Amino acid sequence: MTFLTTRWSLVMRAADGDAGGRQALGELCERYWQPVYRLYRRRGVDAERAADLTQGLFAHLLERGDFARADPSRGRFRAYLRTCAEHWLARQHEHDHAHKRGGGARLLSFDAAGEETRLRLEPSYPDEPAAAFERRWAEAVVERARWRLEQEERTARRERQFTALAFVLDGQPPPRSWADLARELETTEGALKVAAHRLKARFRDALCAEVRDTLADDVAPGDELRELLAAFGGSAAAESGEGP
Amino acid sequence: MTQPRPPLDPRPALHDALQHQATAPGWDAPGLAEIAARFPELLVEARIGQGGMAAVYRVVQRKLDRHAALKVLRPDLAREPEFVGRFLREAKALAQLGHPHVLGVYDFGERDGLCYLLVEYVDGANLRELMALGRLSPEEALRLVPQICAGLQFAHDRGIVHRDIKPENVLVDRQGHVKLADFGLAKLAGGEAEHLTRASMVFGTPHYMAPEQWRGSGNVDHRADIYSLGVVLYELLTGRLPVGTYEPPSKCAAVSDGIDRVVHRSLEQEPERRYQQVRDVQREVERAAAAGGVSRAAPAAPGEKVVPCSTRRGWVAVVAAVLLLMTVATGIAFFLHKQAWIAMRGHSVRREVAQHEAMLDAMRAQVDEGQAWTGGLPAAIETELPVAIARSWSVLLPLAAGVGAAMIALVLLLVAGRTARAAASRPLGFVVGVLAAAPLVGAIDVWMFALADHDPGMTNVVAGTVVLVTNWVVLHWLWQRTAGWQPAALVRTGATPRVVAGVAALVLLVAVGLAVRIDVDSGVKVWRGPSLPVGGAELLGATRATVVERLGPPVAIVVDGERLHFGYRALDGAWLADALVLHQGRVVQSSPHASLLVPRARGDGPALGDSLAAWIADRGAPMPRGADETGNTVWWADGVRIRLHDDIVVAIERK
Numbered sequence: 053m054t055f056l057t058t059r060w061s062l063v064m065r066a067a068d069g070d071a072g073g074r075q076a077l078g079e080l081c082e083r084y085w086q087p088v089y090r091l092y093r094r095r096g097v098d099a100e101r102a103a104d105l106t107q108g109l110f111a112h113l114l115e116r117g118d119f120a121r122a123d124p125s126r127g128r129f130r131a132y133l134r135t136c137a138e139h140w141l142a143r144q145h146e147h148d149h150a151h152k153r154g155g156g157a158r159l160l161s162f163d164a165a166g167e168e169t170r171l172r173l174e175p176s177y178p179d180e181p182a183a184a185f186e187r188r189w190a191e192a193v194v195e196r197a198r199w200r201l202e203q204e205e206r207t208a209r210r211e212r213q214f215t216a217l218a219f220v221l222d223g224q225p226p227p228r229s230w231a232d233l234a235r236e237l238e239t240t241e242g243a244l245k246v247a248a249h250r251l252k253a254r255f256r257d258a259l260c261a262e263v264r265d266t267l268a269d270d271v272a273p274g275d276e277l278r279e280l281l282a283a284f285g286g287s288a289a290a291e292s293g294e295g296p
Numbered sequence: 297m298t299q300p301r302p303p304l305d306p307r308p309a310l311h312d313a314l315q316h317q318a319t320a321p322g323w324d325a326p327g328l329a330e331i332a333a334r335f336p337e338l339l340v341e342a343r344i345g346q347g348g349m350a351a352v353y354r355v356v357q358r359k360l361d362r363h364a365a366l367k368v369l370r371p372d373l374a375r376e377p378e379f380v381g382r383f384l385r386e387a388k389a390l391a392q393l394g395h396p397h398v399l400g401v402y403d404f405g406e407r408d409g410l411c412y413l414l415v416e417y418v419d420g421a422n423l424r425e426l427m428a429l430g431r432l433s434p435e436e437a438l439r440l441v442p443q444i445c446a447g448l449q450f451a452h453d454r455g456i457v458h459r460d461i462k463p464e465n466v467l468v469d470r471q472g473h474v475k476l477a478d479f480g481l482a483k484l485a486g487g488e489a490e491h492l493t494r495a496s497m498v499f500g501t502p503h504y505m506a507p508e509q510w511r512g513s514g515n516v517d518h519r520a521d522i523y524s525l526g527v528v529l530y531e532l533l534t535g536r537l538p539v540g541t542y543e544p545p546s547k548c549a550a551v552s553d554g555i556d557r558v559v560h561r562s563l564e565q566e567p568e569r570r571y572q573q574v575r576d577v578q579r580e581v582e583r584a585a586a587a588g589g590v591s592r593a594a595p596a597a598p599g600e601k602v603v604p605c606s607t608r609r610g611w612v613a614v615v616a617a618v619l620l621l622m623t624v625a626t627g628i629a630f631f632l633h634k635q636a637w638i639a640m641r642g643h644s645v646r647r648e649v650a651q652h653e654a655m656l657d658a659m660r661a662q663v664d665e666g667q668a669w670t671g672g673l674p675a676a677i678e679t680e681l682p683v684a685i686a687r688s689w690s691v692l693l694p695l696a697a698g699v700g701a702a703m704i705a706l707v708l709l710l711v712a713g714r715t716a717r718a719a720a721s722r723p724l725g726f727v728v729g730v731l732a733a734a735p736l737v738g739a740i741d742v743w744m745f746a747l748a749d750h751d752p753g754m755t756n757v758v759a760g761t762v763v764l765v766t767n768w769v770v771l772h773w774l775w776q777r778t779a780g781w782q783p784a785a786l787v788r789t790g791a792t793p794r795v796v797a798g799v800a801a802l803v804l805l806v807a808v809g810l811a812v813r814i815d816v817d818s819g820v821k822v823w824r825g826p827s828l829p830v831g832g833a834e835l836l837g838a839t840r841a842t843v844v845e846r847l848g849p850p851v852a853i854v855v856d857g858e859r860l861h862f863g864y865r866a867l868d869g870a871w872l873a874d875a876l877v878l879h880q881g882r883v884v885q886s887s888p889h890a891s892l893l894v895p896r897a898r899g900d901g902p903a904l905g906d907s908l909a910a911w912i913a914d915r916g917a918p919m920p921r922g923a924d925e926t927g928n929t930v931w932w933a934d935g936v937r938i939r940l941h942d943d944i945v946v947a948i949e950r951k
Contacts, residue, residue, distance in 0.1 A: 194306035220429070223308025231433045241436040243472030245429050249421035250470070252312070259313045274317035281310050 059265045060129040074114055080129055080266065081110045083196055085162050087130075088137045090188040093171055094181035095141060103164045109140040128276065129266035130189055134182065186283035193266075193280065197258040201251070213237060213247060220248045221255050323370055325351035326410070331366065334407055338366065338414075347464075349373070354417060357402070363417040364402055374411050383411045389456055390479050397447030399467065399477040418475050423463035423532065434551045437532040438585040440466075443474035444525065445578030451479055452518040452574060459516065461524035462504040463531065503527060503537045507565050519567035522574060526562025529555075529581070538563055554584035621800065622807045624734035625741070704735050733771055740766050741808040760805060767801030838883050 062076040085106055092102035113136060126132070198221060205214040216237055219226055226233055234241040263273045263280075325346050331353055332340045338355040344365070345352040353366045373379055387404035390413075394400060403414035423440075426432060432440070444466055448458060458465075458479050467475040502510065506523035509516050530538045533549040544556035558580045564570045571577050744759045744766070772794060923930060 190306045190310060191304070194304070194309045197309070221309065222304060223312065225430065229433070230430060231435065240439065240472035241433055242426065242440055242468050243470055245426045245432075246420045246468050246470050246472065248429055249425045250419065255309065256313045256316055259309055260317070263313075272317075274314060277310050277314040277317060281307060281314065284307055 058267055058269060060267055061269045063129075064126060064268060078110075078114060081113065081133075084129070084133060084189065084192055084266075085110065086167055086192050087185045087188040088133065089162075089164065089167055090171070091134070091137055091181050091185040092141060094184040097141070099164065099168055103162075105141060105144060106162075108144070109137055112140065127268045127271040130186075130276075134185055137185075183283060186280070190280040190283055193262050194259060197255060197262045200262075201255050201258050204254075205251075210247075213244075214251070217244075217248045217251055220252050323348075323372075326368060326371075328353070331355075331368070334410065335366065335412075338364075340366070355414075357414075363419075365415050365417045367413040367415060369411040371409055374406065374409050380406050380411060387413060389454070393451055393454065393456065393479065395447055395450040397443050397474050397476060398451060398479065399475045415477070416475070418467045418469050418477075420467055420469040420475075422477075423466040423468065423528070426468060427463065427532070427535070431535045432532055434533060434549050435585075437529070438551070438555075438581060440468070440472075440474055441525075441529055441532070441581050442578045442585075444476065444528070445574045445581070447474065447476040448518075448521055448525065449574040449578065451476075452521070457516070457518045458521050458524075459509070460504070461521050461528060463528060466528065503539070506567070508567060515567075517567065518574070519570050519572065522562050522570050522577060523564075523567075525574065525577060526559050526570075529562065530559050552584050554580065558584065621730050621734050621737075621804065624731065625738035625804055625808060627738070704732075737767050737770055737804055738808065740770070741804070760809065763808070764801055764805050767804050768798050771800050771804075772797040 059076040059080055063073050063080065088109060089102050089106045092105050093099065097105060201221075202211075202214060205211060216233060228236075230241045230245060234244040237244060239247075260273050260277075263276050267273065267276055325343065326334075328340050328343065332338070335355070337358055339358055341354045341356065343351060344354045348370075350367050350369045353368070355364050355366045356362065357364050369383070374383075384404070384406065387401065391401040391404060399418065400416040401413055402416065405412060444461075448461070451458065456479055458476065460478060461476075465476065465478045467477050469475060504524045504527045506516070506520035509520050527538060530536075530542070530545060533545040533551060533555065534543070538559070544553065545551055545559055546553045546556050558577060562570055562577060571580075741763045744763045
């Protein structure tokens with residue numbers, strides 16, 4: 053597994069105009085458009101324009117093709133994308149309304165309405181848009197890993213079990229006793245727990261794979277995980293620190 | 297892409313993943329590429345585990361297109377010359393073991409200094425991982441254990457001892473079937489106990505090892521596995537290891553005491569005293585499980601973590617029990633002692649009060665006739681107890697209270713015993729038992745102390761000893777009545793029930809003793825000011841007892857309406873010219889220059905002088921009479937000069 057090349061390293065290694073690199077970047081963008089959208093919204097951009105900006109940014113990135121020059125944040129797609137997104141916003145302000153770059157092009161199909169709903173549900177943190185970006189990123193990573201796991205389970209016709217065992221993925225205790233759950237699913241407690249353990253392990257693996265895909269080969273996934281967690285810890289500390 | 301789920305908190309997942317990133321290998325296991333290079337016939341997918349002795353990789357056998365687990369032993373082991381030979385011999389024996397509950401060995405060998413075993417791949421989890429998801433229900437534990445037994449017995453029958461039975465080595469597949477892994481590998485780590493110990497330490501815990509493995513006596517046989525099996529059984533049921541004087545499993549899991557016996561016998565220190573065959577363990581476990589081995593007690597609550605039963609709550613229970621016992625016992629002691637004290641004083645107080653009243657009646661009669669009282673003086677009543685209380689509260693009250701306490705204790709005791717017999721309610725039984733102990737012990741203690749107070753023949757030491765012994769007997773007996781349940785925290789200290797009951801008795805003795813002392817002090821010694829002056833004004837508010845203590849008994853009592861006036865002699869021997877008016881035993885008024893020594897009749901002034909003269913004459917003293925410079929009449933009597941103004945005594949001085 054370690055000798056598989058990650059998507060982000062593919063992007064970085066790609067020569068200008070390389071189709072493989074562009075495809076890899078396209079995939080990554082498709083996975084992580086929400087943090088960018090969230091960043092713009094938190095920067096006070098309205099919903100429609102945030103969607104346009106996001107589209108425009110991705111169109112620009114894919115079009116430009118000089119991915120690897122995104123220093124100093126080479127190692128992490130997350131950092132690269134955030135820097136690009138900030139620059140893009142600044143630049144768009146400069147040419148404000150002069151010409152909506154990429155405004156018409158819809159490269160990605162994304163659910164901006166759903167994202168708006170989420171934004172409303174989210175408690176309004178008094179923190180920086182950058183932190184909102186990081187947090188949304190962490191959510192996207194976990195959600196994607198989970199979504200992939202769910203697809204796999206669906207393919208293996210274990211949806212019912214997946215639904216019943218989803219609590220282990222949230223780090224929650226079972227809603228009923230294991231024995232009761234096992235009876236419901238017509239299996240033994242041991243077998244159910246084995247399934248739960250395997251599910252958790254696979255979730256872990258999927259999450260690590262997901263994270264690794266956004267990193268250069270030489271960046272340890274552990275460091276990235278730690279940074280993603282810090283986005284939450286840091287903001288919590290800031291909240292309590294700023295309180296009266 | 298649409299997100300199928302509502303926002304969730306990603307932290308647990310990130311944290312979990314991070315923790316697994318952090319598992320540091322104790323040695324440098326070969327990388328996937330290295331393994332792939334050495335085993336071209338295998339497709340190496342991932343490293344799935346690493347312990348102190350070996351690393352495990354998930355592989356696919358290309359030819360058979362079958363998943364397998366490749367176990368590679370630590371390379372430095374293979375450097376010992378005789379190791380490879382021993383490994384190959386052992387592995388060959390293992391490869392013969394074909395049993396549904398033993399992990400199958402597909403292949404083994406040594407390749408470029410790497411000893412490896414290619415074994416069955418189990419898409420499952422080990423018991424440790426299962427326990428991490430929450431304690432297994434007893435039903436499930438008792439379903440799994442016989443499978444372990446079956447696999448073990450099969451190997452034992454072929455002369456193979458596992459030597460390292462522990463939850464990590466018991467795998468469970470997706471169907472819930474047990475597969476025993478790592479047969480005999482511990483032995484390969486060295487053969488001698490020293491090596492074995494070291495290897496086990498590396499693995500994490502030596503708790504699963506039989507004592508003979510520890511001691512390195514060299515006679516380690518299949519019965520060591522039975523010991524380890526006992527540890528695993530215990531841990532599965534209770535969530536913790538049987539260390540020291542461990543609690544029987546039935547005390548904290550819903551299993552019958554048949555299982556207690558299995559565990560106990562498996563964990564015997566001497567192999568001779570254990571089960572001699574695993575199939576005996578299996579039979580007993582199956583019998584206990586079938587014969588309602590799993591009792592009616594509540595199943596593990598949903599979401600229960602792997603908190604060992606009653607460990608976390610142990611100290612809370614101990615502290616709560618001690619506080620409860622002390623509070624209730626001392627509260628009862630305080631109340632009962634007060635009653636006993638009143639009752640025991642009551643008798644003498646009533647007698648004194650009767651004497652006083654008779655005397656006062658006589659005085660009243662004389663005073664009404666305008667005569668001085670000549671009949672002597674009553675002794676002081678030594679108590680400040682309100683007369684009304686002394687009259688109405690009898691000795692029956694504390695007696696009734698004591699009997700009541702004993703009755704409550706008895707009822708609680710019955711409840712406690714009944715509750716304790718239900719396996720799941722033992723902690724409750726314990727609490728009710730403590731509640732029962734409190735009134736019983738409190739009542740006994742207070743009577744002993746009251747006796748010590750009252751009876752000069754009974755010293756505090758004697759009373760204390762009696763109380764201590766009684767407490768100990770009562771507590772110990774109660775404990776046994778409530779099925780001997782005790783918090784695990786206590787169990788771990790290794791203290792026997794006798795010792796624990798002894799300590800509790802001592803604590804109670806001190807608590808009740810203190811309560812009683814405080815009670816007595818607060819009842820008697822109210823005055824805690826600086827040394828008393830002789831003047832009556834400073835005595836305002838003092839109790840009768842204080843006045844008596846400081847000034848001696850009254851030398852005169854004068855009835856004034858409903859009040860009693862008492863005359864006192866000052867401490868320095870001079871006459872006190874103050875009249876202290878006491879109401880319900882407390883000084884409420886001090887009148888300087890009042891005529892104390894003579895009854896004060898209304899109206900007839902001259903007669904007063906006469907009655908005073910008569911009064912003094914009655915005492916047998918000469919009565920020279922004169923007048924001082926301010927015109928006061930002066931009497932001399934008994935070495936004392938008495939000045940009167942308008943027939944009222946204004947001063948009394950020593951000559």
